[in-house]
Amino acid sequence: MHRNICVTFANAAAMLALVLTGCSPDEAKNSSSTAPSNAPAPTSVPAAPPATALPAPEVLTDVLSRLADPAVPGVDKLGLVEGSNQETAAALDRFTTAARDGGYLPMTFVAKDIVWSDKNPSDVLATVVVTTANPERREFTFPMEFTRVQGGWQLSKRTAETLLALQKSGTSTASASPSPTPVSPVPPASSSESSPAPAPSPSQTPPG
Template sequence: AAAAAVPNHPLPDPAVLTDVLNRLADPNLPGAEKITAVQGATPEQLDKFTKAIGDAGFSPLSFTVKDPKWSTETQGDVEAVVTINSPSPKMGGFAVPMSFSPEGEGWKLSKRTSDLLLKTGTSLAGTAT
């Protein structure tokens, strides 16, 4: 039975997951182009998030993804601890557990994580004005 729980795709390289996050945080990409990297988010939410972190001086965000492993909650998803670094001394670096869902040949941020991240990013930035 244990074998059935292992998805039929390999665990993604941390660099692949880092790319997903870099895409999400890229200030030069419109939200409409980012929705492929995020489950269940609208272009408007993504634009708002990017603008909020930019306005707050948090951009450019950089990400370090450590030890991706299979999710215990959602079969086929991958969980990893992601360290988010920002040039802003107000933000500094902090580690957040995130989950990613398989999408075609690639990966995207899971709905659970994107909801949290968009809310946190937008509210973090909102307190900076």
């Protein structure tokens, strides 16, 4: 279980980096190979960031802390994830259960390098450092996206879906692992096999 969750979170870091840039490795390769070398670089006007201030780091980490709290049921976390529904609630419960069983709880979060998203100007990107209770995987870092909601912030839908999909993949891999074939015990030897055969009686020679 520890190994599967470690793989899950490690994969999340790599996949989230691709998701948040909006392309896959194959798309990046194809676009670089098909673009003519002498074509002028396209010019784009970046969207203007909102006039409001960026959220404080603790505002974002409060969202993550509540999501990782196993004492809070999934239905009470729906307001923390963009576009969430009852399936999201069940997935969040599975996520915290897996983290608890893997020895990762409690978790603490630090958000840094907070910037406005260049894809969705009203969203923010942050580098999140996660510290866990698991001594084998004490700390890891990956990018996350947050979206504004009335009165606060919530985890973006694509970030949440990526994390939950990876957790589900790791759990199903663990459950699909074949169990070792039990070794049948060797039956005890029967009394006829273990007892030595009686020695032959000595032949008697008749007197001469």
